[in-house]
Amino acid sequence: HIILLAMEDITERKQAEEILANIYKEKAVVLENVGLGVFFVKNRHVEWANETFCHAFGLTAEEVIGSRTDIFSASREEYEQFGNEAYPSILRGETFVKELELRHRDGTLFTGRLTGKAIDPAEPLSGSIWILSDETIRNELERKLRNSEEFMRLLIDVIPGLVGYWTSDLHCTFANRLYLEWTGKTLEQMLGIHLHDLLGDKLFSGDELFIKAVLQGKSQRFERTLTNVGGAIRNCLIHFIPNMEGDHVRGFFTLVTDVTELKQSHHQLECMNIELFQRTAEAESSTRAKSEFLATMSHEIRTPMNGLVGMIQLLQQTGLTTEQHEYAESAKTAGFELVDLLNDILDISKIEAGRIILEVSDFDLESIISASRKLLSLQASEKGLELTSRIDAKVPTLLKGDTVRLLQIIRNLVSNAIKFTHKGTITLQIRKDSEDEQTATLCFRVSDSGIGIDADKLEHIFKPFTQADSSTTRLFGGSGLGLTICLQMAELMGGSIGVESVAGEGSTFWFTAVFEKQAKKICAIVPDSTPTLKGGITANINDNVNQIGLTPSALKAKSSIPIRILLAEDDPRARKIVPKLLKNYGYLVDVVADGEEVLRALEADDYSLVLMDCMMPGMDGYRATAVIRNPASSVRRHDIPIIALTGNAAKQDVERCIAAGMDDHLPKPLKLEDLLTRLETFVNIKQ
Numbered sequence: 001h002i003i004l005l006a007m008e009d010i011t012e013r014k015q016a017e018e019i020l021a022n023i024y025k026e027k028a029v030v031l032e033n034v035g036l037g038v039f040f041v042k043n044r045h046v047e048w049a050n051e052t053f054c055h056a057f058g059l060t061a062e063e064v065i066g067s068r069t070d071i072f073s074a075s076r077e078e079y080e081q082f083g084n085e086a087y088p089s090i091l092r093g094e095t096f097v098k099e100l101e102l103r104h105r106d107g108t109l110f111t112g113r114l115t116g117k118a119i120d121p122a123e124p125l126s127g128s129i130w131i132l133s134d135e136t137i138r139n140e141l142e143r144k145l146r147n148s149e150e151f152m153r154l155l156i157d158v159i160p161g162l163v164g165y166w167t168s169d170l171h172c173t174f175a176n177r178l179y180l181e182w183t184g185k186t187l188e189q190m191l192g193i194h195l196h197d198l199l200g201d202k203l204f205s206g207d208e209l210f211i212k213a214v215l216q217g218k219s220q221r222f223e224r225t226l227t228n229v230g231g232a233i234r235n236c237l238i239h240f241i242p243n244m245e246g247d248h249v250r251g252f253f254t255l256v257t258d259v260t261e262l263k264q265s266h267h268q269l270e271c272m273n274i275e276l277f278q279r280t281a282e283a284e285s286s287t288r289a290k291s292e293f294l295a296t297m298s299h300e301i302r303t304p305m306n307g308l309v310g311m312i313q314l315l316q317q318t319g320l321t322t323e324q325h326e327y328a329e330s331a332k333t334a335g336f337e338l339v340d341l342l343n344d345i346l347d348i349s350k351i352e353a354g355r356i357i358l359e360v361s362d363f364d365l366e367s368i369i370s371a372s373r374k375l376l377s378l379q380a381s382e383k384g385l386e387l388t389s390r391i392d393a394k395v396p397t398l399l400k401g402d403t404v405r406l407l408q409i410i411r412n413l414v415s416n417a418i419k420f421t422h423k424g425t426i427t428l429q430i431r432k433d434s435e436d437e438q439t440a441t442l443c444f445r446v447s448d449s450g451i452g453i454d455a456d457k458l459e460h461i462f463k464p465f466t467q468a469d470s471s472t473t474r475l476f477g478g479s480g481l482g483l484t485i486c487l488q489m490a491e492l493m494g495g496s497i498g499v500e501s502v503a504g505e506g507s508t509f510w511f512t513a514v515f516e517k518q519a520k521k522i523c524a525i526v527p528d529s530t531p532t533l534k535g536g537i538t539a540n541i542n543d544n545v546n547q548i549g550l551t552p553s554a555l556k557a558k559s560s561i562p563i564r565i566l567l568a569e570d571d572p573r574a575r576k577i578v579p580k581l582l583k584n585y586g587y588l589v590d591v592v593a594d595g596e597e598v599l600r601a602l603e604a605d606d607y608s609l610v611l612m613d614c615m616m617p618g619m620d621g622y623r624a625t626a627v628i629r630n631p632a633s634s635v636r637r638h639d640i641p642i643i644a645l646t647g648n649a650a651k652q653d654v655e656r657c658i659a660a661g662m663d664d665h666l667p668k669p670l671k672l673e674d675l676l677t678r679l680e681t682f683v684n685i686k687q
Contacts, residue, residue: 037112037132040119044069044083053132056112058105074101074109086116090128093121099135111135162256168215168249170195179256184229214240214252226256235260307573309335309669314580339669358402358492362518365397365430365442372407373428376414385421387414389428396432396440400516405489410444412482413509417448421506424449439514441495447508453501461499462487486511562588563683565609568598568624569645570616578611581672587679595619599627602635608683612662614646614653621646622660629661641682645670 037053039046049064057064057072073079082100089096095117102112113135118124156163157177165174175183175190183190183198195211196204203224210220220240227233239255312332316325373389380387391397410428417426426448433441453461462483483497490497495512565582567589569575579589590607592598594616602610610628614621625642627633644657644665654665664678 039064039130039132040127041069041116041130042127047127056104056110056132056134057102072102074103082114086114090116090118091124093118093124160257162254164190164254165243165251166195166254167251170211172198173251182228182256210238210240214242215249217242217244217247217249223259234258235263304573305335305339305669307571307577307669309671310574310577310581313672314577317581317584335669356405356488356492358405360400360402360516362398362400363403365395365399366391368403368407369410369428369430372410376411376418379415380418380426383418383421384423385418386425387418387428388425389430391430392432394432395430395442396435396517398518399440400518401493401513405493406513409486409489409511409513410446412486413444413446413511416482416509417446417450417507421448421450424506433512435517438516440517441512441514443510443512445508445510447506449506452503452505452507453499454503455501458499458501462497562586563679564588564590564605564607565611565679565683566598566601566607567591567611568593568595568616568621569611569613570594571613574613578670582675582679585676585679593617595621595624595627598624599633599635602628602637602640606636607640609641609643609679612642612644614644614657621662622656625661643678643682 037050037056039049039053041047046064046067046069049061051061054061054064070076070079073082078101082098085098086096095115097113097115099111099113101109103109111134113133114130115133116128116130119127119129159176159178162179162182163174163176164172164179166172172190172193172195175185175187180187180190185193199207203226207222207224210222214220219242220238222238224236224238225233226236235258237257237259239253239257241253241255243250243252309332312328312335316328316332320328369389369391373387377387414426414428426446429445429447431443431445433443435441487497490511490513494514497509497511499507499509501507563586565587567575567578569578569591570593575591575593579591582589589611590601590605592601596619598610598612599619601607612621612625621644628635628640628642629638631638641664642662644654644662645668646653646657646665647668657665663682666674666678
């Protein structure tokens with residue numbers, strides 16, 4: 001037998017392995033702290049890896065060392081391609097860099113950047129060292145940066161102006177789409193161009209002061225007429241905005257805005273404003289003329305109406321039969337209904353002209369509701385109806401607001417409920433909607449058991465001159481203005497209005513209003529005038545007497561004391577009627593026709609009171625009052641009570657009377673009960 005022995009000298013290999021082992025040991029401490037994944041590979045197996053590399057895959061060192069490198073790849077195909085590209089480079093002693101999709105232990109994928117090189121370029125098969133960096137975050141940041149740059153480019157491109165950036169030596173480094181379109185240049189042509197070359201000698205020299213200023217860090221704004229590449233001359237607003245780095249100007253932005261159309265629109269707008277101003281002035285003049293006409297008509301209608309109603313009231317004091325008295329009462333009621341209609345028209349006119357201003361004063365809600373209910377109860381009782389009111393316990397009652405307008409809405413809604421109800425009860429309920437430290441929002445609900453309203457008519461009833469249908473007007477009367485006025489007044493008081501109704505069963509009208517709350521308790525303030533009831537309901541003579549607290553027998557007893565008063569009135573009918581009306585109540589009335597006669601009468605005789613018509617020829621009532629109140633005048637009593645009589649019943653007319661020095665005001669046509677109440681107040685009749 002022949003025995004062949006093959007021997008291999010492995011001394012050098014052993015020595016290399018020992019040297020490599022020493023390298024691993026010596027370098028391990030350093031490589032653990034580099035912050036990147038580091039691993040050694042030989043024959044596609046991991047011979048060593050630092051903790052950062054193991055942590056990147058969620059594995060331990062024991063699980064990583066000795067494992068094949070393909071376990072880290074997300075795709076076998078990508079792994080093989082990576083190897084086919086990497087190993088030739090490693091064998092050539094080159095550094096190989098490539099990104100690869102890797103898989104974490106939990107299955108999630110991440111992008112790794114791998115950089116490898118042979119440990120010993122002379123013996124590349126002895127092993128390679130690799131560095132792993134997680135590129136996921138960096139790639140995401142780069143993607144966002146690219147998107148951000150694209151977005152900013154898109155944003156700047158859609159800005160309706162020419163945007164450019166210039167270095168401190170006046171070379172362009174950026175221009176948006178509109179800038180390129182304006183100049184007719186490409187981006188490549190614009191980049192690096194000098195501002196002088198773009199503008200030309202004339203424009204550049206004209207803008208030198210602005211250029212110098214912006215290079216000193218001062219923003220500039222000016223207008224120029226520029227010509228675009230198409231030859232169109234445009235008005236432009238130009239901004240130079242410095243880009244500062246500390247105190248140093250790195251460059252500046254230019255923003256050029258084409259304002260040609262804007263200037264043209266501005267000119268057109270100025271023309272329109274002039275025209276609008278002229279039309280507004282004409283409308284205001286027309287509104288003033290209408291208001292003045294209505295005020296004049298109010299006075300002119302009230303004056304003959306005063307005579308008409310006065311004659312009827314005088315007629316009622318004669319020996320009429322029951323039937324005749326009813327006729328007279330109906331005529332008087334119709335007269336006051338006409339006055340109510342006139343008041344409504346005046347209110348609508350003021351609302352349209354925006355001339356209604358709410359007056360804020362302290363009031364006690366309980367007191368004014370009680371007083372109003374008593375008056376409206378007379379109207380309800382004539383139809384055999386019961387009127388009740390209820391204020392919820394949670395409602396604050398010491399408030400501030402316009403009681404005149406509040407009561408106007410309440411009386412209108414209650415009067416309507418009475419008008420459209422044949423039997424049953426009318427209920428006024430007041431609830432609290434909301435409340436804070438300063439204000440309270442209240443809801444007022446007026447419910448009836450009347451004829452109700454069809455559902456398809458509800459949306460129309462708050463419009464001017466509108467009722468549920470034409471038969472309503474024929475059957476019940478009315479102008480259709482009342483609810484419109486209520487709507488406007490409620491909105492003026494910060495609230496709203498509405499209705500809930502079922503035809504044949506009844507209706508509930510409601511409105512809300514916002515009031516200030518009083519800081520502390522005050523005495524109740526009750527309106528000192530007896531309001532005209534909606535619908536013109538007035539009582540007969542005995543009722544009138546009872547309302548002022550006097551019985552017929554008491555009046556006869558008082559008539560033995562002549563109480564002398566002076567009536568200043570230019571209407572001859574009123575000069576005849578008023579003295580006769582008041583004679584039965586113990587008053588002797590002297591009459592004069594103008595202010596000068598008033599003064600002569602007050603200089604010659606003593607009077608207890610003056611009834612002063614304001615609108616008289618010659619010296620009117622206002623001027624006459626001023627003379628009476630003047631201590632230097634010759635009248636016998638400068639403090640004599642003066643009650644104004646006027647056909648203008650608006651609040652500003654009342655205020656004018658008081659400002660002139662008068663003590664009170666009565667609108668025409670005069671109501672006998674109101675007149676007697678005022679006289680009782682001011683002359684203090686005593687037995």
